[in-house]
Amino acid sequence: MSDVTMTVNGKTVSRAVRGNELLVEFLREQLRLTGTHVGCDTSQCGACCVHVNGELVKACTIFAAEADGAEVSTIEGQANPDGSLNVIQQAFQDHHGLQCGFCTPGMVMAAASLLKENPKPSEQEIRHYLQGNICRCTGYHNIVRAIMAASGQEVEGGAIAAE
Template sequence: MAQVSMTVNGKAVSGEVEGRTLLVEFLRTGLGLTGTHVGCDTSQCGACVVHIDGESVKACTVFAAAADGAEITTIEGMANADGTLSVLQQAFQDHHGLQCGFCTPGMVMSAADLLKTNPSPTEHEIRDWLEGNICRCTGYHNIVKAIQAAAATMSGQAQAAE
């Protein structure tokens, strides 16, 4: 067992892990942050996407020990400070970008990474980016619409702030 320390959603946390403990296990079982889901556990489906130092990764395919010292953001860290949904989360609700909701945490985390580097992606770029996130309910259409809407809202907010 080894001690790991990291910052998760802005809070310093630490815990004992085995070498083989996956980051997603540490988040869910160790920290009780069960918003990050395990879908396939084979690096395919993207339900477990979190951010490590701002970049989206599949938490089922990273060891907790490899994230020692890193800054992690999970879906629990995505809402606004007052507890209301962030623009991106609200857009998923407004555009019915989910049905069962199982893939949604990964979709939101993946989309947030896309919008950070590409604030106004085309439909093609969004679909291409979501290659590693599988949804069996929606057919992706409303997920893409939600991300497009979030991008438009965010760029409007950015312009208003200028």
Template sequence: MTEVTMTVNGKSVSRAVRGNELLVEFLREQLRLTGTHVGCDTSQCGACNVHVNGEVVKACTMFAAEAQGAEVTTIEGMANADGSLSTIQQAFQDHHGLQCGFCTPGMVMSAAALLKDNPKPSEAEVRHHLQGNICRCTGYHNIVKAIMAASGQDVGAIAAE
């Protein structure tokens, strides 16, 4: 066991971890932050996306010990300080960017990273950015619409697919 200290959603945490303990396991099992989902366990679906030092990381591909000293943000850390939904989360709700909801935390985390780097992405840029996220329910149309709405763009002209 190795002692690991990191900041998760703005709070310092220290825990003993196994050498092979994945970050997603640490978040879900040790910290009980179950919004980070385990989808494929093979780094294909993006359901486990979190931010580590401001970058999107698939938490099923990173050992918890590798996050030593890191700043980690999960979907639980995306809400506003008063507990209300962030702009991105609200846009997903307003534009029906979710169906079963399983992929939604990873999609929101990917969207936040995209909008940080590209505040006004085109529809094509949003679709390209989401290639590492799999959604089996929505067909992606409303997810793309939600992300563009969160960027402040008019989404009325986006045709339904």
């Protein structure tokens, strides 16, 4: 066991962790931040995506000990300070970008990173960026539309409610 200290969603936390404890296990089991999901064991599905020092990271690919001193943000820290959905979250709701919701936290975190790197991505750029995030429900159609809309671009048909 070793002690780690990191900032998670703006709050400093210190805990003892096992040497082989993955960051995703640390978040889910020790901090009870269960919004970050585990969908596979080969780092393929992306349901566990979080931000570590501003970078998109699959939380199953690093040990908690490696995140010592890091700034981590998870899906639980994404909403606006007043608790309302942020622009990306709101776009996912407006455009029906989720169904069962299991891949959604990873999708939202990936979308945030994409839009930071590329504020006006094309459809193909979005699809390419999401290669590491698997969704089984939506066929990606409405996820792509949601991210286009969140980036302020015109989406064919507009928001769902206005269709």
